[in-house]
Amino acid sequence: xxxxxxxxxxxxxFGIAVVAPAQRRLGGKALETCAAATLQRLLLxxxxxxxxxxxxxxxxxxxxxxxxxxxxxxAVSDLLLAHPAWFGSDWLDAxxxxxxxxxxxxxxANRKAVQPRAAIAASLFERLKDRLPVTRRALYRRSRxxxxxxxxxxxxxxxxxxxxAGASEETDLSTGEAMRLNCSSQCPSRPSHERRPGRV
Numbered sequence: 001x002x003x004x005x006x007x008x009x010x011x012x013x014f015g016i017a018v019v020a021p022a023q024r025r026l027g028g029k030a031l032e033t034c035a036a037a038t039l040q041r042l043l044l045x046x047x048x049x050x051x052x053x054x055x056x057x058x059x060x061x062x063x064x065x066x067x068x069x070x071x072x073x074x075a076v077s078d079l080l081l082a083h084p085a086w087f088g089s090d091w092l093d094a095x096x097x098x099x100x101x102x103x104x105x106x107x108x109a110n111r112k113a114v115q116p117r118a119a120i121a122a123s124l125f126e127r128l129k130d131r132l133p134v135t136r137r138a139l140y141r142r143s144r145x146x147x148x149x150x151x152x153x154x155x156x157x158x159x160x161x162x163x164x165a166g167a168s169e170e171t172d173l174s175t176g177e178a179m180r181l182n183c184s185s186q187c188p189s190r191p192s193h194e195r196r197p198g199r200v
Contacts, residue, residue, distance in 0.1 A: 002043045004036060010048060011039070014055050016068065031059060033068035042077055053080055053087050061095035071107075072100050075120035079128075086132045094131050098124070 008018050011033070021034040033039070042051045054077045058064050080087055100120075107119035114122075 002040055004040060007036060007039045007043055007051075010043070010051055011055065013052070014059050016055065016059065030065035031068070032066075033073075035068065035070035035073050038070040038073050042073070046077070046081070050077070050080070057087070057091065057095060058100065061092055061098070061100075064095065064098075064100045067100035067104065069101075069104060071116035071120055072104055074117040075124060076100075078117070078121045079124055083132065083134065085135065086128070090132055091128075094128050098127060 004018075011018055014031070016031050016033060018036050018039075019032050019034050039051060042054065054073060055068075057076050057080070058067055058072065103120055103123055104116060107114070107116050107123065110119065
């Protein structure tokens with residue numbers, strides 16, 4: 001299992017601090033998360049690149065720097081795993097228009113019927129499906145009891161990892177910065193993924 005130091009290192013690339021749950025409850029700040037166990041699970045199951053995509057999606061979409069909660073992180077991960085082609089300029093543009101923290105708060109009232117993670121993922125899908133391509137694709141999850149069967153495809157993060165790593169090495173940038181630049185170069189409709197004005 002990945003060490004928590006591995007999670008903290010990846011989070012630091014995006015300026016995210018991993019804090020204790022009690023500290024978060026006392027007054028969470030932007031770019032703080034207490035969802036260390038959730039992040040560790042994503043790193044174990046899907047690798048570094050997928051975890052970075054999830055974190056980038058949240059902190060680089062307008063106004064969502066405080067939405068680093070376990071249900072939001074898991075819901076964004078679920079959507080990216082189910083619809084891998086969504087990650088890119090149009091995905092980030094669409095998330096700019098969604099307040100993830102407000103969405104999380106709104107689904108809590110129905111948590112006895114539907115868990116927030118599932119409710120957030122379903123709501124996001126309904127809002128995004130008309131803007132982003134929806135294709136039929138089986139979702140393969142690695143068994144938590146061991147490696148994936150040989151017939152199952154490797155997590156998409158495995159294929160993406162060399163690209164992000166190469167970008168980071170060649171430009172001497174942090175991995176987060178390299179991902180933003182890489183996404184910009186592949187998605188010319190979005191001018192830049194530099195951090196937004198007013199971001200803490």
